[in-house]
Amino acid sequence: MKKFGLALTAAALLVTVTSACSSGGSANNSPSSSAAGGAPSAQTDAAPAETVELTFGFNGGDSPTYDLYKSIFKEYESAHPNVKITPQAIAKDFTSTIMTRIAGGNAPDVFWISNQDVPSFADRNALLDLTAYDGKYFNSSDFLDNVMAGYKWKDHIYGLPGDAAPIVLFYNKEMFDKAKVEYPKAGMSWDELLQKAKALTVRNGDQIEQYGYAQDLSWNFWAPFVWQNNGDILSSDGKKSAIHSPEALEAFTFIRSLMNEYKVAPTASSMQTTPSYQLFQQGKVAMYFGGAWVASTILRDTNFEWDVVAPPARKTKATAMALGGFAVSKTSKHAEEAVKFLSWLAGKEGQTRKFNGGFAGLPTLKSLINTPLATKGFEHPTYKNIHLQEIVDATQYARVAPSSADWTQINTEMTKLLQLYWNGEQEAEPALASVDKKINEILAGK
Amino acid sequence: MSAMTRKRNLTGYLFISPWLIGLACFTLFPLGYSFGLAFTDWNILEPAKFVGLQNFDKLVHDPNVRDSLRVTAIYVFCSVPLGTVLSILLAILLNQNVKGMRIFRTLFYLPSVVSGVAVSMMWIWIFEGNYGLLNTVLSWFGVKGPDWLADSNTALLSIIIMSLWGVGGSMVIYLAGLQGVPRSLHEAAELDGAGPLRRFLHITVPMLSPTVFFNLIMGLIGSFQVFTQALVMTGGGPGNATLFYVLYLYQNAFQFFKMGYASALGWVLFVIILILILVLFQTSGRWVYYEGEAPAIGRPKPRRTQRTRTKGGGSHAPQPNIR
Numbered sequence: 230m231k232k233f234g235l236a237l238t239a240a241a242l243l244v245t246v247t248s249a250c251s252s253g254g255s256a257n258n259s260p261s262s263s264a265a266g267g268a269p270s271a272q273t274d275a276a277p278a279e280t281v282e283l284t285f286g287f288n289g290g291d292s293p294t295y296d297l298y299k300s301i302f303k304e305y306e307s308a309h310p311n312v313k314i315t316p317q318a319i320a321k322d323f324t325s326t327i328m329t330r331i332a333g334g335n336a337p338d339v340f341w342i343s344n345q346d347v348p349s350f351a352d353r354n355a356l357l358d359l360t361a362y363d364g365k366y367f368n369s370s371d372f373l374d375n376v377m378a379g380y381k382w383k384d385h386i387y388g389l390p391g392d393a394a395p396i397v398l399f400y401n402k403e404m405f406d407k408a409k410v411e412y413p414k415a416g417m418s419w420d421e422l423l424q425k426a427k428a429l430t431v432r433n434g435d436q437i438e439q440y441g442y443a444q445d446l447s448w449n450f451w452a453p454f455v456w457q458n459n460g461d462i463l464s465s466d467g468k469k470s471a472i473h474s475p476e477a478l479e480a481f482t483f484i485r486s487l488m489n490e491y492k493v494a495p496t497a498s499s500m501q502t503t504p505s506y507q508l509f510q511q512g513k514v515a516m517y518f519g520g521a522w523v524a525s526t527i528l529r530d531t532n533f534e535w536d537v538v539a540p541p542a543r544k545t546k547a548t549a550m551a552l553g554g555f556a557v558s559k560t561s562k563h564a565e566e567a568v569k570f571l572s573w574l575a576g577k578e579g580q581t582r583k584f585n586g587g588f589a590g591l592p593t594l595k596s597l598i599n600t601p602l603a604t605k606g607f608e609h610p611t612y613k614n615i616h617l618q619e620i621v622d623a624t625q626y627a628r629v630a631p632s633s634a635d636w637t638q639i640n641t642e643m644t645k646l647l648q649l650y651w652n653g654e655q656e657a658e659p660a661l662a663s664v665d666k667k668i669n670e671i672l673a674g675k
Numbered sequence: 676m677s678a679m680t681r682k683r684n685l686t687g688y689l690f691i692s693p694w695l696i697g698l699a700c701f702t703l704f705p706l707g708y709s710f711g712l713a714f715t716d717w718n719i720l721e722p723a724k725f726v727g728l729q730n731f732d733k734l735v736h737d738p739n740v741r742d743s744l745r746v747t748a749i750y751v752f753c754s755v756p757l758g759t760v761l762s763i764l765l766a767i768l769l770n771q772n773v774k775g776m777r778i779f780r781t782l783f784y785l786p787s788v789v790s791g792v793a794v795s796m797m798w799i800w801i802f803e804g805n806y807g808l809l810n811t812v813l814s815w816f817g818v819k820g821p822d823w824l825a826d827s828n829t830a831l832l833s834i835i836i837m838s839l840w841g842v843g844g845s846m847v848i849y850l851a852g853l854q855g856v857p858r859s860l861h862e863a864a865e866l867d868g869a870g871p872l873r874r875f876l877h878i879t880v881p882m883l884s885p886t887v888f889f890n891l892i893m894g895l896i897g898s899f900q901v902f903t904q905a906l907v908m909t910g911g912g913p914g915n916a917t918l919f920y921v922l923y924l925y926q927n928a929f930q931f932f933k934m935g936y937a938s939a940l941g942w943v944l945f946v947i948i949l950i951l952i953l954v955l956f957q958t959s960g961r962w963v964y965y966e967g968e969a970p971a972i973g974r975p976k977p978r979r980t981q982r983t984r985t986k987g988g989g990s991h992a993p994q995p996n997i998r
Contacts, residue, residue: 325929332719349932353720498804498825638931641910648913652825 281566282313286327286340288553290320297586304582305573312566331355336558338567339574342388344379344552345630345637348467351382352634357557357564359386359571366572376593379552379629388556389575391583392590394521395550395627396453397620398541402534404429404439404515413516415539415619419454419483422516422541426493429515441493443505444484444518446651448640449549449630453518453540454480456547456628463631463639468672472643473665476544481650481657489653497651520551521620524607525589536615539623550627553590591624598624635671642667712938719932730939740940742915743923746831747899750919754838755894759887762842766849767879780850787843795907798837799824824909827916834904834917845890852886853879881964888963892952899948920944 285302287295295318302314317337319326324346330336342350350356363369369377369386373393380388398413405412410428413421426441444450452462460476463469471477487494495508509517510527517523518540528535540548555575557567573579580592581602589606592598604617630636643664650660688695713730717723734740769780786794801808802823810820823833856879864874902922905911911918911926921944928937 322929325932328719328932350720353718353932355720498822501824502800502803502807635931638926641926641930645910645912645918646914648825649827652822652827652913654827654913 280311280313281563282315283339283563283567283570284337285314285316286323286330286337287316287318288323288341288343290318294588297583297588300586301574301579301582305570305579309570312570314570328355331558331560334560336560338561338563339555339557339571341391342554342556344388344390344554347380347387347554347556348382348632348634348636350556351385351387355559356387357559357561357568359388359557359568362568362572366569367576371576371595372593373595373598373625375626375628376550376552376624378632380554380556382632382634388554389571390552390554390593391575391580392553392588393550393593393624393627394552394590395620395623396449396519396540396548397521397623398538399509399517399519399523399528399535400538401509401512401515402536404533408515412536413538413541415622416542416546419457419541419543423483423487423491423493426487426516427491430493437492438513440495440508440514442487442516442518443494443508443514445500445505446497446647448643449520449551450518451481451484452628453548454484454543456549457541457543457545459544461631463633463668463672467631467633470665470668470672472668473661477661478657481661485651485653485657488651497648521591521607521623522551522589524609524615524617524620529610534612537619538616539619546626548623548627550624550629552593552629554593591621633672638671639668642671709938709941712935713942714939715935717934719934723935726935730936731943733936734939734943739915739918739923740920743918743920746915746918747901747920749831750835750838750901751895751898753835754898755891757835758839758842758845758894759890761839762846762890763849763883763887765842765846766853767875769846769850770853780847784843784847787841790841791903792907794837794840795904798833798840798904799908802833825913827913830909830913830916834901834908837904838898838901845894848890849883849886852883856882882966884963885965888955888959892955895951895955896948899944 285298287298289295295316299316302316306312306314323341324343327336327340327342328350336355342356347356359367363386367389372390376390376393377386380386380390400413402412408429410425413425417425422442429439429441430437431439448462455461455472455477458476458480460474460480461471462477464471488496495503495505495514505514505517506519506523506527508514509519510523510531512531512533521537524537539546555571557564557571561567575593577594577596580594580597584590584592584597584602584605587606591603597603598621603621607615607617607620609615631639633639646664646667647660649655650657655663712723714725714727715723716726716729765783769776769783773779804810804820804822804825807820807823809823813820821829823829860878860882861874864878869877900921902919902925905917905919905922906925909917911922920940924937924940924944927933927940
């Protein structure tokens with residue numbers, strides 16, 4: 230009987246390990262704040278108020294970007310002697326770490342946040358509502374409207390966007406020259422895209438040696454086509470699915486036809502091992518529809534010359550974009566100082582310093598987006614003729630992730646179900662019908 | 676005397692207190708906590724709301740739970756028997772008297788040292804549709820392999836195949852079990868004219884049955900909780916083809932932040948595993964043979980006598996003075 234009991238305990242232990250993490254998760258609070266506890270130097274500056282210590286949660290580990298942020302913080306500190314900023318790098322599981330730390334009452338005062346997480350955080354009452362500070366420390370109308378939308382939830386402001394990066398079309402100039410095909414233009418039609426992709430695909434028997442076109446299949450790479458066709462993922466109020474529409478159907482049919490019918494783009498299964506950006510970087514793809522951020526990362530060292538152009542268009546111009554921004558934790562003890570700092574960091578002062586420092590992204594302020602500073606981070610060390618202005622143009626009409634507190638779950642389920650479509654097991658109509666049903670179930674809280 | 680016993684007991688408890696405290700803080704408390712959470716709606720940030728049995732009601736009607744139970748059941752009932760047979764066969768092979776056997780044993784054990792994400796990344800490449808190792812080998816025989824992980828018909832099969840990678844762990848235990856089979860029994864049977872197959876079936880297998888039993892229990896618990904592979908390789912897709920139960924639990928807890936629902940899922944899995952193990956224990960008397968015990972039918976009897984004997988020994992024997 231003893232053995233029996235042991236096995237039972239073992240079973241119980243193993244099963245509940247996952248659930249146990251829920252309460253133990255907040256244990257990794259970094260004690261780094263202790264180092265900054267006493268800052269006696271501030272007193273000598275004849276600062277009126279006592280020293281306020283603000284913690285900043287940075288998404289990532291040690292990196293040039295982290296160093297850049299730290300140097301910006303130094304400048305804020307020297308301008309505001311009563312404030313001390315303590316950065317904390319959170320390299321792993323940023324979203325869940327921040328969430329557990331908020332739950333434990335130990336969140337950074339100000340932290341980085343992706344626009345995709347704003348609705349879910351705001352809906353859970355985790356973020357400080359900044360609406361009351363609009364006009365006091367910052368002006369929401371200074372930001373590009375489409376970008377600002379990413380940090381609003383139910384018409385309230387819960388954060389400020391710090392940088393943006395849209396999805397654009399990169400192309401390998403040498404391949405176009407070799408095939409004597411005209412370079413792609415901003416807003417070309419889907420058909421032109423297909424024709425170019427066909428002309429640039431090189432086959433050797435059954436093997437495809439060079440793809441004309443490539444894209445990845447996360448939502449932000451297919452959504453632009455749906456939007457260009459006047460379709461959408463969720464209804465404008467975010468309460469229902471809108472994906473089961475003729476417009477979306479057309480968009481999905483077009484994207485898959487490039488892979489499975491015309492065979493000018495790599496298929497879903499080959500992307501599991503080699504994502505499209507890698508194929509483009511390796512010089513195996515002529516056109517790549519991807520995030521602007523690759524311009525400053527993997528496309529820094531390619532052995533071919535490339536250029537970039539705003540995405541194709543159909544009924545309207547549209548693309549997706551990813552945003553980085555900042556929010557203040559609801560539990561912050563220094564809300565006023567935190568909002569002040571956040572406004573400076575996301576405002577003109579902070580953004581100018583950030584993009585001057587070479588940050589790879591676009592500014593989100595109307596006053597900066599049309600200055601040379603806007604594309605500084607994307608500049609290539611050797612190729613000087615890249616039309617970076619195209620990225621700026623795309624940003625002006627780019628859209629953010631649908632605003633829903635359940636977006637993570639919707640995205641997870643959607644991605645899973647759509648795999649059946651991308652791999653050819655299901656046709657577009659039933660696939661979208663099942664996605665539609667699932668989204669509505671999630672939104673109804675079932 | 677009684678004061679001394681009490682003191683001695685106290686000393687004993689003090690000695691095991693580090694473990695007791697650890698158990699209480701890191702196991703029993705979270706366990707009880709998660710049980711309580713199973714009846715709440717908790718999104719981590721706001722206080723948990725008591726919702727009674729609502730989570731369980733939702734769970735029963737959740738198509739993802741249904742799919743994940745089916746996927747997990749298929750996985751368990753394929754990978755556990757397959758793994759058991761394969762590891763016993765390997766253990767027998769590695770129990771032979773061949774030169775350099777230590778090297779072979781190391782080689783076969785080696786894969787189970789590497790595990791988790793690294794192995795999953797490697798298998799993504801093995802299963803790749805066009806250039807993957809598996810399909811390349813198949814193409815030598817003129818077979819065009821499927822898109823293993825991208826096809827909902829083969830995705831689960833792929834993960835079952837992959838599970839055999841870790842067979843080395845239980846193989847080592849079987850090897851130890853095999854070496855515990857007394858040579859004398861084999862020699863006696865050989866004298867009586869029993870062939871190798873007969874000796875295997877009537878000596879090795881019964882003598883190995885406690886090891887099989889142990890591995891079966893551990894394997895069952897382990898494979899019910901599989902999720903790294905699916906998380907890294909497929910994310911549960913295509914469709915719900917590889918949505919393992921614990922993957923769905925993990926997603927609910929740490930991606931969708933539905934802790935109450937995730938706790939309910941955890942406790943349901945606990946009950947399922949509990950029932951299966953109870954069944955296994957109930958039937959074990961019929962096929963698990965412990966050395967030094969009478970075979971199945973007379974089993975409870977010698978056990979009882981054994982227990983009374985140890986009990987008696989404890990109370991009547993003179994207290995040995997340790998100090």
